[in-house]
Amino acid sequence: MTLRAIVGRVAPLEAMIEANNLRPVSFLTQAIRSARAVAQIVVPQLGLGTGFMIADDCLMTNNHVLPTAAVAGNAQARFNYEIDADGKLSEGVYFRLRPDLFFTTNEKLDYSIVAVEGSPGLRFGSIALERVPLGPNQGVNIVQHPAGGPKQVALVDNELVYCDEVLAQYLTDTLPGSSGSPVFDDNWRLVALHNSGGWIPEPGTQSTHFRNQGILVRAILDDLVRQGFAAGH
Missing domain, CATH: 2.40.10.10 (Trypsin-like serine proteases)
Incomplete structure (x- = not known):
């Protein structure tokens, strides 16, 4: 008897509950790969934010996190600040931001892009900027x-x-x-x-x-x- 025949004889004991939440295992691999490029932005005396590499040596975050080149020049990106699979906290590694090499910002669209010393994207990867179709009811x-x-x-x-x-x-x-x-x-x-x-x-x-x-x-x-x-x- 074939496996197909055996499966066909088994009574259905499972069901989809509302939306289909099943994902391929590669979903987890892709998540980890993307997460590596994300860093904490440390801005002395102003606060903390999040950012992510979009090239080997360029990072994106909000304008309200890094509103000016002067602010960015005193900030750092902290990569790998996370709890690992064994439950241990990694304190992460810091990279200096270099607005003197590149900096652009837009207050209305609330983004800033800044160069990062040491090209951390080579180590942690980067996230591509693409024109991706998006519509209501999708998961983000x-x-x-x-x-x-x-x-x-x-x-x-x-x-x-x-x-x-x-x-x-x-x-x-x-x-x-x-x-x-x-x-x-x-x-x-x-x-x-x-x-x-x-x-x-x-x-x-x-x-x-x-x-x-x-x-x-x-x-x-x-x-x-x-x-x-x-x-x-």
Whole structure:
């Protein structure tokens, strides 16, 4: 008797409960690969945020984390600050930011990109900036340093509930310190830069919702194209 015949005779004891939450095992591999490129941003006397490598020697975070080159020049990126598989805390490794080599920012789109000394992307990897299709009801996952603590990832109750040409709003959890985190779709493609949360208005309506929000990568790319830092469509 073949395995197919045996399986066909077994009474069904399992079922999908609402949405299909099954993922290939490669989902975990992709998550770990993407998470390596995420760092805590340490800004003396101002606070903590999150950022991520987008090239071997360039990092992205929020404008409100690094608003000026002067602020960035005193900041550091702390990689590998996380709890490992054995439950041990890795204190991480620090890299100096180098706005004298490259720095650009946009207050309205709340992003900053800055050069990092030592090219940590060669060691920890980087995350590609792409124009990824995005629509309501998708799941979005956020790798972050919430509350200034070790790196964590939000994977549960992560529905995208609003999206336009600039903003994405979602139910994925964050905390202070998560500003500047990468927002990924379920294929671990970067879709947004997390920048705020709480009671925020939904554009085009009179309603306010308790949500988190990010700036779409495609809007940031459009701005980089206008500045001559990226190729067009």
